[in-house]
Amino acid sequence: MVINADVATMDRNNSEIAFATTGLTRVYGEGSVAVHALRGVDLQIPQGELVVLLGASGSGKSTLLNILGGLDQPTDGEVYFFGQNLRQMDDGALTLYRRDHIGFVFQFYNLMPSLTARENVELVTEIADNPLTAEQALALVGLSERADHFPAQLSGGEQQRVAIARAVAKQPRVLFCDEPTGALDSTSGRQVMEVLQQINQRLGATVVIITHAATIAGMADRVIHFADGQIREVVMNSEKSLAQDLVW
């Protein structure tokens, strides 16, 4: 059963709300070449949810994620993280915000080829305040046995799981994943989704996943459908699929 979420009834300053946006707008370029990537997005994401963002190519999903993650600034509108307005942060504060609270996972894993899996994760654990050990992070993604392997010795799915271990080792409150299975076959993709589901459930991290694979929506608490820079629909799943049961 699905019910439509009534985002308007939630309080944007509520401490249980990880992200709230109001009238979020992003225009790239100016005049006749202006691209309206976001056209007034009002959104709330409660802490601890697993959220899936679906929408056609070019509908604004990555732009939204980049703004929520402090990688980009909106042209207009507001964006709050636990009630704190990201638009009022200077570059230094945004850097700390990203370092302390946000983990990113992208379609391509961006691992250092000359470092082992363990060393890739240690790049983060060395600079974080209260990190998991590299061993703990690799155990979380099921790769304890591969800690001393180099990226070239790992499959695509395993490399993505190392990238996830690196992103979660600092114990971020939020994990943003932009097409995390885009380069993977269905078996590896399912394993990556199982890991993301466990991170959401065991670490309590809010996990936001952009995907073109509509079937992944079944494991989300909240599915946000994007079209043409706007939210077309928000659907709550009252029953969630296990990642291991996903078929695509």
Ligand SMILES: Nc1ncnc2c1ncn2[C@@H]1O[C@H](COP(=O)(O)OP(=O)(O)OP(=O)(O)O)[C@@H](O)[C@H]1O
């Ligand atoms: N740096 C940029 N300069 C100009 N236009 C941009 C820039 N980044 C994105 N856009 C445009 O903004 C719109 C939204 O792009 P965005 O990448 O957010 O969409 P998306 O839904 O994530 O797409 P995809 O699923 O293909 O990744 C697109 O029309 C895109 O071409």
